[in-house]
Amino acid sequence: MGLTKTEMFTSEQNQLAQLLKAMAHPARIAILQRILVSNTCICGDLVEELGLAQATISQHLRELKSVGIIQGTIEGVSVCYCINPVTWKLLETQIGAFLGSYKLKADCC
Amino acid sequence: MGLTKTEMFTSEQNQLAQLLKAMAHPARIAILQRILVSNTCICGDLVEELGLAQATISQHLRELKSVGIIQGTIEGVSVCYCINPVTWKLLETQIGAFLGSYKLKADCC
C-alpha cells in the first residue's frame, strides 16, 4: 500500500508524526542546524554547504515549510528562510511531553 | 533515486534522523504512548487496540526495536516490549539540544 491509515489515529498523533517526519532526514536536520546557528535567515548558501543539488535543497526546504517549521520571505533575488517560532514552540511542547512522560521503573523486561 | 546520501552528513545528523524517522509514524507513536502509559510492557494487545493487522504491528515493533527505542523479551508464549532507557535518554538529550538551541531574535524574516 504505502498509504498511512491516518484515520485510525488521533489528530495529535498524526500531527506529531508529521512534524517528526519533516525533521527525520539528515539533510533537513543539517538545514535546520544551519538556520539555528546563523539565526538570521539563509537561502542558497545551503546548496554549496550541503553538497546537494539545488533542486534537492529546494525540495527539502519546501517540505520543512509545508509543515510550518520554517518560513521564507523574498529578499531581493534570493529567499530568506528562518524558524517559525510558533511551530517550533509547538514542537518543543509536544515532543517534550511525549519524551518526558517516560519514568523508569524497576519492574520492566 | 530514493536513496539518502548519508555520506554527506555527520554521524550525529544521521543518527538523530534515524531515531526521528523511527518515531515519525502515527502507529509507532501510538505504540510508544501505549508502552509509556502501562509502563509494564505489552505485546499483542496493540493489535486489538490499534486496529491494524498483526503483521503490520509486528513490523512497526521491529522498526522501533531495530533502532533501539524499545526492547523485547519473550514472556512465555507472548513477547513483552518496553522502552530502552538508554536510547530514550539519548533521544531526550539529542532532541533537547537540537530544539533548545533556538533563541528567538527580533531581526528575522
Added chain:
DNA sequence: GAGAACAATCGTAATATTGCAATATAAATT
C-alpha cells in the same frame, strides 16, 4: 526590455515505506 542571478517546479528514475494475507516459527497446554 535584455540579461544575470537565484529559487521553484516538472519530469523521471531508483529506492523505501506501508499494509496485509499467507505462512512459518516458538512456546505452552493438553
Added chain:
DNA sequence: AATTTATATTGCAATATTACGATTGTTCTC
C-alpha cells in the same frame, strides 16, 4: 506429539521519498 496461542517473516501491491537535470519563474541591474 498434537493443538492452541502468540508473534515473526515472506511476498506482494500501492504509494511515498529521495535526488537530480532541465526548465520555468522572479527579481534585480543595466
